[in-house]
Amino acid sequence: MANVQEEWLEKAISEGHINYIDYNKFTEPIEIGIGGFGKVFKSEWRDSELTVALKCLKVYTSIDEKIIKDFINELKLLRSVSNHPNIISFYGVTKDSNGYYNMVLQYADNGTLREYLMANFTKLQWTDKLCIAKEVALGLLFLHDNNIIHRDLHSKNILIHLRQPKITDFGLSKQSNEVTSNSNAHGMQAYIEPQCLIKRGYKRDKRSDIYSFGQILWEISSGRPPFSSFESRDLIVIQVFQGNREDPIEGTPSSYIELYKKCWDNDPANRPEIMQFSTL
Numbered sequence: 001m002a003n004v005q006e007e008w009l010e011k012a013i014s015e016g017h018i019n020y021i022d023y024n025k026f027t028e029p030i031e032i033g034i035g036g037f038g039k040v041f042k043s044e045w046r047d048s049e050l051t052v053a054l055k056c057l058k059v060y061t062s063i064d065e066k067i068i069k070d071f072i073n074e075l076k077l078l079r080s081v082s083n084h085p086n087i088i089s090f091y092g093v094t095k096d097s098n099g100y101y102n103m104v105l106q107y108a109d110n111g112t113l114r115e116y117l118m119a120n121f122t123k124l125q126w127t128d129k130l131c132i133a134k135e136v137a138l139g140l141l142f143l144h145d146n147n148i149i150h151r152d153l154h155s156k157n158i159l160i161h162l163r164q165p166k167i168t169d170f171g172l173s174k175q176s177n178e179v180t181s182n183s184n185a186h187g188m189q190a191y192i193e194p195q196c197l198i199k200r201g202y203k204r205d206k207r208s209d210i211y212s213f214g215q216i217l218w219e220i221s222s223g224r225p226p227f228s229s230f231e232s233r234d235l236i237v238i239q240v241f242q243g244n245r246e247d248p249i250e251g252t253p254s255s256y257i258e259l260y261k262k263c264w265d266n267d268p269a270n271r272p273e274i275m276q277f278s279t280l
Helices: 001-012 063-079 113-123 126-145 206-222 233-241 255-263
Strands: 029-033 039-045 048-054 090-095 101-106 158-161 164-168
Touching: 048 090, 063 090, 063 101, 063 158, 101 233, 113 158, 126 164, 126 206, 206 255
Parallel strands: none
Antiparallel strands: 029 039, 039 048, 048 101, 090 101, 158 164
16 A cells, blocks of 8 residues: 555544454455455454455555545545445455555445346336435435535445445545646446536536436436446447436336436536435
8 A cells, every 4th residue: 555545544444533453354355346446355343243244445556646545535534424324334444464454434235326226127116216316315405515526426335235325435536625636537428418528627526426417317217327228438438428317117207207307407507406316
């Protein structure tokens, strides 16, 4: 781990800003996926009788300094926002037997929103869909009220636990007062606003999250990811660049359609603020 980031983490632990949990408190981890920082494991936290996800930071080469910074950035944000029911809970960090730091996070029993929709869509009523949409909106409202821009919001960065959506993956997130400009299309192209593809040096803001939220609203109404009929990322980028959007699904309430169309407006100034969705 790069010295500056490791010093920050160790200082945060020693001063009690981040909870450190001994690795022997966890049962033998089971690999469940791969994240942006490394592997993700499922384990049981013996003392608390909680099932947790261990998100490992495993650095292979010198070019991974940005990954380390993103890991630390996520830690900083999680410790300030994880007390909301629609944000994944952050319990602390641990160091595994190989010497790698792991975030200790709430484990979501129903996987990602994308997986949940694919597995359960035929059973969901519109009341269920509206409930999911509203709770995602409440989580995003909490982030925006705390001046945090997610910048990578999509259906695989929302987990479902006990049928409740929880926003996760804050590696690309920023405080809204940060001056960082980033027009690179990090993340999933279908959820990225056109400005990131058009304007060099474009700085994402809260309205960028609103665009992504609009795509998520459509996905909740359809049960499938936006532009899933296109096989390549380049074709999706072309669709977004040209201003094309998915068609409404038959049976979708007209007021719901109106909301997500406002969200994915090409002009960020025309997009609503997230607080307007708390009454979905």
